[in-house]
Amino acid sequence: MKFNHLGIPTKDRFEGEIDIPHLKMTVSNHESNPYGIQWMRFWEEAPYPDLVKTVPHAAFVVDNLAKELAGKKVIIEPNSPSEGLTVAFIEVNGAPVELMEYREK
Template structure:
């Protein structure tokens, strides 16, 4: 499996200049591709159903070509979902830390 670095996501309770809000999981976010260091800031509403590891620890995200292959045999903590057209995301737990996989199909 080839993993290509995408970004680091950092949870915060500080108000930022949010780029968007993902309603299904109740997450405010900044766009990591606008940041010179590829940092995504995320803030979770109190009623967010996102896994506690993702809400409380920074995560590293990687682009993958095949989501199913990337997830095979892994400890999945957030099942695959689509936050936008052509994008699929899932989270695994690796040695106590959340890791995000992103599959982009254009």
């Protein structure tokens, strides 16, 4: 597993907003800054746990998402924010962690 970004929830607007309507959220590109920070604003109707909406998370790229999720406390089931990428969130000692699997296009 390899570190990818730090996701920080916010209620404020931010530069470089990217709307993801099917996930009911707005994000920034974590590659647009040298620190790997991704700002995230959840839409009012976003169906995610408060833990994810309010607590920063670390995100890691994994080779096999299904394998990494086995036996873990999954708090957001696998979903695809963009083509070629599947993500899921787990809870680790009270903190959200995002696991990401890239597929070849």
